Amino acid sequence: MHGCSLCADIDEPVWQEISRNSRVRAFSPGDTVTGEAEDTIFVGFVISGVLRLQKTLSDGRQQIVGLLLPGDMFGRIFSRTSDVAIEAACETRLCQLNRATFEALLGKYPQLERRILRSQLERLDEAQNWMLLLGCQNVMERVATFLLLQLDRKGPEERHGAPGPSIIAVPVSRTDLAAYLGTTVESISRAVHELGRKGVLRIIDSRHFEILDSRRLARLSGRTEFEHDMEQNFRRELAA
């Protein structure tokens, strides 16, 4: 769903009409784009940077329910409030347009509405995936799953060619990662360093890792899907 998912696949005239009605805005780390329980006036797309979608309990505990990367859409359409706060996780540039304007465009271009429906369906899949992670997996499995998802994200292009050095760039701080994985910075730190000790990965710095043994990582994740994937990759490498 990432990598300019929405921009692609949309006809030029539609895209131009979106551009005409939008403006680019910049946000610094921690800036609020939309507050929780606040009216959604704008929708838009991430140009560069990372947005975090988060929800808060009455005593301040927070859960990140999604990270938006360049190309992803943000903002709740057809509803005034969505009960998620949107904040910049780093220096971020957005293309923003009026919600009502965008909803009107949806009615005008069925192709656009179809595209939005598809992307929402993918978001729901991701959310359900994350429920499995939060509800069933222990910290090590959560970290392993997250790393494999990051690997998958840059995957498609590189996967077809040589496997090459699998270097992961974590797009957010440890604090945000903890809120995303439903755990603490300390537990994540311990898990990552244990993976380093075991030789599953090499720690370049706190935000960059080189995956040395993706099969082992897949087994540690407890996720059937990754275990199958990595097994296939392994066979392919052996054959080559």
Next chain:
Amino acid sequence: MHGCSLCADIDEPVWQEISRNSRVRAFSPGDTVTGEAEDTIFVGFVISGVLRLQKTLSDGRQQIVGLLLPGDMFGRIFSRTSDVAIEAACETRLCQLNRATFEALLGKYPQLERRILRSQLERLDEAQNWMLLLGCQNVMERVATFLLLQLDRKGPEERHGAPGPSIIAVPVSRTDLAAYLGTTVESISRAVHELGRKGVLRIIDSRHFEILDSRRLARLSGRTEFEHDMEQNFRRELAA
């Protein structure tokens, strides 16, 4: 989103065309409607009973990522597989139709597609809500949140009239509830009986509770939204 959400709001001719292409099928508790990672051939609506959407880890741990009640739609459109299994949680009757047929109807009736988009957006909201529950809340808070959601579900009709006796019917077994709340049957049992001891609710039987103190329950849930709601209800009762 429940209570024949999709059936309502759809024009008669569209509804007739759906009916013409669908058939009713019955499932017994534990029956599989669609397996995990299995091709989605059918989509449809729940007529009566309860469906559970669940995901499984390689060692068998399961998370229920959604419960579908009468009126809810099931089946992943625009994608062959969705990686969630759909099973009957009790005696359940479905109205089922071919996925391709339904997708064709979506193109033919923009009104229907709009309706589906809206319902998917609501599902995503629910999913994000559940991520907060699974990621941040302790067992007592999860149980309280679940009970309040059940109360809300039957709420709208009764809320406007007299508050009346607030009796909750839990639609699933303890085992399913545990898999939904990301905990164990034992922990749920302890939480419910503690609520009974505290006088927050009266246990009628293991699936029926009468809520005696919804304000207290709201405070125990840690959810700002419920705390506000219940506070308002309380004031309204005092005024009356």
Next chain:
DNA sequence: CGAGGACTTGAGCCAGTTCAACTCATGTGG
């Protein structure tokens, strides 16, 4: 160079899981 923030590491503690025993309701077959 000093302050502050991000990350790591260690140690103790506790919520919730696990395991096991029990109750209770339901259904089945002799």
Next chain:
DNA sequence: CCACATGAGTTGAACTGGCTCAAGTCCTCG
């Protein structure tokens, strides 16, 4: 109609993964 098996739910007791708290290190920036 009763004996018995079966499954769902409850309760108790022990164990433990991960949280909390505290003390570091390291890096960045004014």
